[in-house]
Amino acid sequence: MTEKELAREIRKQRRLERLGTNDPICGTCGFSHDAALEKHHVAGRKHDSATAITCRNCHRIVSDDQKDHPAFDPSADSLMQTIAFFLLGLADLLELAIEKLTEFGLALIDRAKTANEAGA
Template sequence: MTNDELRKEVRKQFRLERLGSNHPRCGVCGEGDDRCLEDHHIAGRRWDDATVIICRNCHRKVSDDQKDYPVFNPNADPLLDRIGHFLLGLADMLRLIVEKLVAFGHALIERAAPASVGSKA
């Protein structure tokens, strides 16, 4: 193994250890390249420590959505506020997942039809 290969492998092992998996995948789109994967705080870093592995593209989308969440009200119940932010974070991720499911469904239906048949059932 060359020095370059060794450094590359060390970086990969560090990423896998940080992600906590030898075979990580984006929880939204399924991306499996560990160089593209990150931990995302579902409720936002300020509200909860729970994370999920997602790719950088999906991470940017849901993190930007979090910027529109209500700010913390000091008179609010902290537990209920945390739960609310967590549910909003899950909803944002599920919204992206639903978009992928719809796209995958249409792609499968298009590929299922024989190429020579142009009629709809």
């Protein structure tokens, strides 16, 4: 193994350790190159430590979506707010996943038509 290959492998292993898995994948779009995967705080970093692995593109989108969530109210019940922010963040992630599922489903239908026409 060359020095360059060793350095690359060391970087990869550090990323995998940070992500907490040897097989990371974006939970919304399915992208799996570890160099482009990050942990996203589902409820927002200020509200809860729970994270989900997302690619950088999806992470930017759902982080931007969080900016539209209601403001934190210090006088409200903190546990209820944490749960609420988590649910809103999860809804943002699921919305992206639904878009990808729809895209894949339509592409599969088109491919099935093409395959059927080619076989006919």
